Amino acid sequence: MKIIVCIKQVPDTAEVRINPETNTLIRDGVPSIINPFDLHAIEAGLHLKSELGGTVTVLTMGPPQAEDALREAISMGADEAVLLTDRAFAGSDTLATAYTMSSAVRTIGFDIILCGKQAIDGDTAQVGPEMAEFLNIPHVAYVGKFEEINAGMLRVQRLMDEGYDVVETSVPVLLTVVKELNQPRLPSLKGKMKAKKSVIKKLTHPDIGTEEKNLGLAGSPTQVKNIFAPEAKKDRKVLTGTPGEQAAQLIEELKSLKCI
Amino acid sequence: MRIVVDNKLCTGCETCLSSCPYDAIVLKDDKAFINEYCQLCRACLEVCPEGAIKEIETGVGVEDTTDRDSFRGVWVFAEQRDGRIADVSFELLGAGRRLADAREAGLSAVLFGADNSEAERLIHWGADRVYHSEAPVFEHFNDEPYVELLSRLISEHRPEILLTGATPTGRSFFPRVAARVGTGLTADCTSLEIDSETGNLLQVRPAFGGNIMATILCPYRRPQMATVRPRVMKKGQYDKTGTGEILKIKADDIQSKTRVTETIKEVSETMVNLQEADVIVAGGRGLGKIEGFQMLQELAGLLGGAIGASRAAVDEEWIPYSHQVGQTGKTVCPKIYIACGISGAVQHLVGMQSSDIIIAINKNPDAPIFNVANYAIVGDVYEVLPVIIQKLKEVKGI
Numbered sequence: 170m171k172i173i174v175c176i177k178q179v180p181d182t183a184e185v186r187i188n189p190e191t192n193t194l195i196r197d198g199v200p201s202i203i204n205p206f207d208l209h210a211i212e213a214g215l216h217l218k219s220e221l222g223g224t225v226t227v228l229t230m231g232p233p234q235a236e237d238a239l240r241e242a243i244s245m246g247a248d249e250a251v252l253l254t255d256r257a258f259a260g261s262d263t264l265a266t267a268y269t270m271s272s273a274v275r276t277i278g279f280d281i282i283l284c285g286k287q288a289i290d291g292d293t294a295q296v297g298p299e300m301a302e303f304l305n306i307p308h309v310a311y312v313g314k315f316e317e318i319n320a321g322m323l324r325v326q327r328l329m330d331e332g333y334d335v336v337e338t339s340v341p342v343l344l345t346v347v348k349e350l351n352q353p354r355l356p357s358l359k360g361k362m363k364a365k366k367s368v369i370k371k372l373t374h375p376d377i378g379t380e381e382k383n384l385g386l387a388g389s390p391t392q393v394k395n396i397f398a399p400e401a402k403k404d405r406k407v408l409t410g411t412p413g414e415q416a417a418q419l420i421e422e423l424k425s426l427k428c429i
Numbered sequence: 430m431r432i433v434v435d436n437k438l439c440t441g442c443e444t445c446l447s448s449c450p451y452d453a454i455v456l457k458d459d460k461a462f463i464n465e466y467c468q469l470c471r472a473c474l475e476v477c478p479e480g481a482i483k484e485i486e487t488g489v490g491v492e493d494t495t496d497r498d499s500f501r502g503v504w505v506f507a508e509q510r511d512g513r514i515a516d517v518s519f520e521l522l523g524a525g526r527r528l529a530d531a532r533e534a535g536l537s538a539v540l541f542g543a544d545n546s547e548a549e550r551l552i553h554w555g556a557d558r559v560y561h562s563e564a565p566v567f568e569h570f571n572d573e574p575y576v577e578l579l580s581r582l583i584s585e586h587r588p589e590i591l592l593t594g595a596t597p598t599g600r601s602f603f604p605r606v607a608a609r610v611g612t613g614l615t616a617d618c619t620s621l622e623i624d625s626e627t628g629n630l631l632q633v634r635p636a637f638g639g640n641i642m643a644t645i646l647c648p649y650r651r652p653q654m655a656t657v658r659p660r661v662m663k664k665g666q667y668d669k670t671g672t673g674e675i676l677k678i679k680a681d682d683i684q685s686k687t688r689v690t691e692t693i694k695e696v697s698e699t700m701v702n703l704q705e706a707d708v709i710v711a712g713g714r715g716l717g718k719i720e721g722f723q724m725l726q727e728l729a730g731l732l733g734g735a736i737g738a739s740r741a742a743v744d745e746e747w748i749p750y751s752h753q754v755g756q757t758g759k760t761v762c763p764k765i766y767i768a769c770g771i772s773g774a775v776q777h778l779v780g781m782q783s784s785d786i787i788i789a790i791n792k793n794p795d796a797p798i799f800n801v802a803n804y805a806i807v808g809d810v811y812e813v814l815p816v817i818i819q820k821l822k823e824v825k826g827i
């Protein structure tokens with residue numbers, strides 16, 4: 170069983186703050202981390218391997234320093250790592266990213282592809298399903314539990330707003346996973362040693378047979394027009410005084426609005 | 430839009446290098462160079478002492494491969510579960526009508542599964558036309574048949590704009606449709622408008638964990654596709670006498686490689702309450718202890734409301750995750766939202782800022798929650814809330 174896990178290196182958005190005056194992000198040493206949902210995808214890959222045998226390959230498309238993320242995945246137990254990096258990938262939106270990544274996994278070979286539910290820097294949740302479409306294989310999104318797995322068929326729970334669906338799918342398949350699925354393991358000492366020594370395989374545009382016009386900015390149908398700060402409310406009333414006075418004012422306001 | 434370095438101004442001082450959350454700025458020939466990993470977050474713009482880093486408008490993007498003008502009309506893909514159309518579909522028909530009017534075009538809905546009476550409801554909520562398939566393959570949600578039929582309909586009828594709810598199903602199959610028809614898709618939009626100059630759809634969405642908002646365009650490909658979270662748009666007019674046509678679509682040849690064998694409902698009372706409640710009383714880390722939620726419960730009881738929470742309160746395990754409001758929780762839009770001891774991190778705000786009236790109680794006068802509040806009470810929740818509860822009881826004669 171050839172298992173591929175797609176991981177993305179992202180800035181830890183929990184640490185990112187915005188400067189309200191200049192409307193820019195304050196970085197101040199925000200660490201780069203593996204997208205949290207992708208840690209669950211790695212764990213799922215290792216679990217599937219232990220049940221079905223085979224290998225776990227982690228794949229990322231990103232800058233050279235994304236190697237760190239790949240090494241971390243190896244220290245968790247992944248067998249090999251592939252870095253997809255090329256200047257031609259500049260400015261990819263989700264469609265161009267999915268196109269490029271799907272070309273790469275086709276080159277590597279796959280049975281099961283695992284993605285995180287979404288990446289926390291963009292929160293789009295689109296790359297996984299779009300990859301499955303380019304590969305012409307089924308996908309199941311929001312996988313929260315494996316019910317039964319064997320080489321030809323997976324039965325999984327897909328989390329929905331009001332509960333879950335039990336879904337059966339054939340293999341090859343792409344799954345996107347949520348954090349309810351498992352508890353990602355920590356890197357082992359042995360894993361860390363292995364990670365240090367591992368050779369990260371690099372793939373570029375010519376290696377994966379992509380068409381130039383579908384890559385990067387040129388292959389991205391969506392464009393960012395502008396970026397701005399979320400707006401503040403204009404009709405704000407500050408209720409002052411002692412707690413008793415504040416409470417009284419609020420009750421009066423709610424009465425006049427016919428809320429009580 | 431792109432961020433570029435003006436080589437004439439750049440002194441190679443390296444100040445900008447550490448400002449980039451994506452490590453996308455490198456030194457090349459002693460000048461800063463912004464590489465392909467730039468995510469347009471603009472963090473570097475302010476830090477350059479020379480003002481050498483600039484934002485420029487770009488016209489480049491995919492070439493105009495589709496005949497744009499042959500695409501017309503606004504479509505809403507209506508989601509159904511167990512044969513009932515989800516409310517978000519009616520909200521999107523409200524938004525869709527505005528867009529259709531701005532484009533002087535028609536508004537259609539697409540419905541897979543459910544029966545004819547549900548298709549009629551779409552017309553009462555404003556659709557001029559409904560493309561409806563009652564094929565058994567649509568009884569449960571499976572991505573492949575949904576993708577197949579919707580893509581066929583798009584190729585045949587060429588809508589200009591296509592919207593659906595940013596629900597687990599919408600977010601699962603819409604990306605595949607976009608990939609199949611080769612167009613862009615913008616997730617979780619909070620505002621949709623037509624650019625009066627170009628006629629393009631301006632799609633606003635939170636980016637970077639909600640810290641900033643971005644306007645996204647899909648200028649050269651059609652249809653322009655977007656998902657919108659439930660409760661972000663307001664429903665349009667309901668008109669029981671509204672008329673329109675229902676076109677029945679055959680899908681007998683469509684099959685699926687995935688199969689739903691069971692659908693399990695696990696709705697806790699609170700979850701339903703939260704998204705449908707007129708009043709939400711929400712608590713954050715500022716409550717300081719689990720008992721704080723008992724006080725909120727009492728207030729919510731008096732107002733007939735439900736309980737919400739920030740992620741911090743959920744992480745403290747003072748209240749279950751199903752109560753979480755925000756980017757990774759529920760989006761809510763009650764008449765009154767009372768935020769108690771919540772700082773107002775953007776990730777929280779994106780889930781509640783479209784509430785009609787927001788009341789915020791916080792010790793810190795500079796808490797960002799006050800930026801979205803209609804009523805700001807600077808004070809300690811443990812001093813203010815008991816008095817509010819007391820006075821409410823008096824009003825109600827309890």
Ligand SMILES: Cc1cc2nc3c(=O)[nH]c(=O)nc-3n(C[C@H](O)[C@H](O)[C@H](O)COP(=O)(O)OP(=O)(O)OC[C@H]3O[C@@H](n4cnc5c(N)ncnc54)[C@H](O)[C@@H]3O)c2cc1C
Pocket residue numbers: 182183184289638712713714715716738739740741742753754755756757758759769770771772773774775776777780790791792793796808809810811
């Ligand atoms: C990817 C990502 C997704 C996230 N998703 C969500 C989400 O969906 N929902 C969400 O809520 N958060 C989310 N967060 C977390 C978010 O960034 C904040 O950390 C969180 O909302 C903070 O919760 P809080 O306001 O309760 O706590 P704090 O920020 O700690 O604020 C507590 C507030 O209480 C006030 N206070 C303290 N004591 C009192 C008192 N006695 N009386 C009155 N006021 C008092 C303080 O002044 C302070 O403003 C997410 C973060 C990330 C990175």
Ligand SMILES: Nc1ncnc2c1ncn2[C@@H]1O[C@H](COP(=O)(O)O)[C@@H](O)[C@H]1O
Pocket residue numbers: 175176177178204206207210228229230231263266283284285286287288289291292293294295296297
């Ligand atoms: N550049 C990338 N490299 C590797 N995997 C990615 C990349 N971008 C997205 N993914 C995968 O797709 C998932 C969804 O990402 P997104 O659509 O950006 O929210 C992530 O959790 C990853 O598994």
